[in-house]
Amino acid sequence: MVDKLNHPHVGVMEAYFDMIVIIGAGLVGAVLAMHLAQAGFEVKLYEQRGDPREIEPQLDRSINITLCERGFRSLDLIGVGDLIRKLCIPIYGRVIHTVEGEAYQPYGNRNEAIYSIGRYDLNCILLDCAARHEKIDLCFNHKCLDIDMHTATLKIQNEITGQIHDIQASQIFGADGAYSTVRQKMQRLKRFNYSQTYLNGGYKELILPATEWGDWPLQNNAIHMWPQDNFMLLAFPNLDGTFTCTLHLPFEGQISHASITTYEDYYYLFANYFPDILSMIAPHLTRYVENPIETLITIKCFPWTFKDKIALIGDACHAIYPFYGQGSNAGFEDCQILLECLKADHGDWGAALPKYETRCKVNMDIIADLSAEHFEVLQKSIGDPTFRLRKKLERKLQLLHPDYASLYHNVSFTCMPYTEALRLEQKNGVLIEQLLAVEGIEDKLDSPEIDSYILSLLFDCVAERKPF
């Protein structure tokens, strides 16, 4: 039902009593729109920027997205999973580059993969899919100026015509990312807890082109990493044969964004620490000089919802560091959980929204902390012999018992809540410690003696009904 009224200040007041407004047509906004439209709601999606499908993509400007099991479950529910799978590169493991050479670490034991795709490409395909829904109305170049939380009324400005409309929706979703306008509005409410924490370092990106034969310049189907204790280089394969090379440095210090600024600085940095990629990347290092330093932020807040009217979703309420590759997956999972809650409550938004926020919040706090820890792991531990031994032991346990799984496995290749994945990891940690305590374990890793010791440990777990 649309009710157009004359309004003294803004010319037109549009009141929709059964229409949901989403602010932000990024990844999560588009996916949420499709989930809601599929459930029968009329959806208006307002995006401040122009339609990315009509604009040249900004190169060198975003870490690649990695999609995994929990992200795809949500995408499959709205029928776009397979389409997107085709546009991703499967990544089966990481290649660690150190001065001693390369070492490959598979992500899973059974050929499991995570799926890499550029943020821009993923956003365009999701918008294409959303635009095909007759219940979804995409409005680009529309800025949300203000929100009346109690009535779910928005003041929206068409940035092309300058015209301002008041729009009353049945519900408003803030899917407008880490710098969310909707959240800023909620932040002024009493009892709104909020924190934003910047990583004490930033990154710069450049695109390493495909070879002259159109091939990838490094092994594809893997993420390449050059850990250096307090800085690192990452390289993500793209479908077109290129790699996105992301250089993470602290802001200040001996080797930092403050000290490394000229072509020569970058050249000597690569010559000293990343020599195996130097000749390949040298012609492109000016891009590092020119490109901006990107920052990384963790955002935690609570509550995520206001009455039966307003809710935050995705990065707007839980921006996390990208190091566990879970940001988009968690945002897509939010959409699915929201709809599950709404269905369980038979469409009663007042009942469903608090369940949505409590179910997601506790899990997002955990993945936020895991993502921050994983940054340390990637930079510091990943090339370390004990860390590698630990990974080998995890794989061994997993081979000997099909139910045993690592934290990384449970986070990336299952849809179990992050709380559950962490709980299992805390229990599993004991097994790994018991194995690490075996004298000379590294040398007898493949001995029958160790196999039977592992089986006895696993059997004890079964006997005590502990999870693996």
Place this chain on the structure above:
Amino acid sequence: MVDKLNHPHVGVMEAYFDMIVIIGAGLVGAVLAMHLAQAGFEVKLYEQRGDPREIEPQLDRSINITLCERGFRSLDLIGVGDLIRKLCIPIYGRVIHTVEGEAYQPYGNRNEAIYSIGRYDLNCILLDCAARHEKIDLCFNHKCLDIDMHTATLKIQNEITGQIHDIQASQIFGADGAYSTVRQKMQRLKRFNYSQTYLNGGYKELILPATEWGDWPLQNNAIHMWPQDNFMLLAFPNLDGTFTCTLHLPFEGQISHASITTYEDYYYLFANYFPDILSMIAPHLTRYVENPIETLITIKCFPWTFKDKIALIGDACHAIYPFYGQGSNAGFEDCQILLECLKADHGDWGAALPKYETRCKVNMDIIADLSAEHFEVLQKSIGDPTFRLRKKLERKLQLLHPDYASLYHNVSFTCMPYTEALRLEQKNGVLIEQLLAVEGIEDKLDSPEIDSYILSLLFDCVAERKPF
């Protein structure tokens, strides 16, 4: 030097090249103005609200301020300490009310006191003092609309005339409290870390009048406390014979602001849990029904300063819960430390501001956490026998050795940094644990045997050059 220029948009642009603007004429704003004026700076103090000295005070609306050593040190430096001491009530200890009766706990061993004063009275006297400085210009009803951080230019609106001025200052200080406009401006900078955390409970206040003879209705020179595990009542004496009675309840739950709302609810709450004050307070309980629920917030952020131009001070950068009585004291100490840093750097703001923020930040993080912990102590532990024994042991240690001091003592009766007070407490904790481990310690607390044991422990500390 004042340079009035015509400005196309706002009519007048005032550029002051040697004048400091403070936003917020609350307690810290007024004290900072006096510190800066005394150092020779011209100061303009803009306050959005009207002059409190011309407005009726809002009754029942703020926890009493308790001033202590570190607050007075800053006030003495600007020559207003003694004036304010005369307007305070000295508080020598707390009276704990439980079903078993009353118990008095002195704050110090040597008659030390903290000093209680109403926020409104303190603000008025500080503004009176500031107004007498020829270098301080107080401007009430002036709202800060915007700040250009790079040029220290403010857009200020006179809320009476509606006129907007652009004002360029040499430095801008945000002394505008927990909901600081200046901080909101800084919050949009990249790499600004920020958190706001609300206490999961709120309070209501009422004023318990003086007796008909003008006397205090409860023992004055003490704070009265009725701890009840997850809620509590506090009563602070005022100079006019009244007491401010602050009722802290959780927001939700069996006994909470959600469940206690009518006169009858409050009556039965007091009858059940605070029976000794029931007859006195019963005639006034409607004020609890009418008065709003006040919330309590902890704010942490960093950085506090921007280049040589902008700085936050007081609650604007470190709002803390009031339970340790340190909020205003810490804010006044900020002013003193700022001036110390500036003098050490011979007036070089670019050098002094980073030193000011790093010196204060680490201490404020600690007192913020201590204040949150102290809420739990007040509600849960203060009536507890082990806690009381611990307090007795602390007093005993202090009596036997003049250098030993409790955390409360070091925070409230010295000016040592909070970091140092906490470090000493962590070491002292070991002594208390050793004493608590003595069998039957409670009964032989005053025996010569225990005295000599304590002295031997203290002697060991001296021998090992451990601090007490």
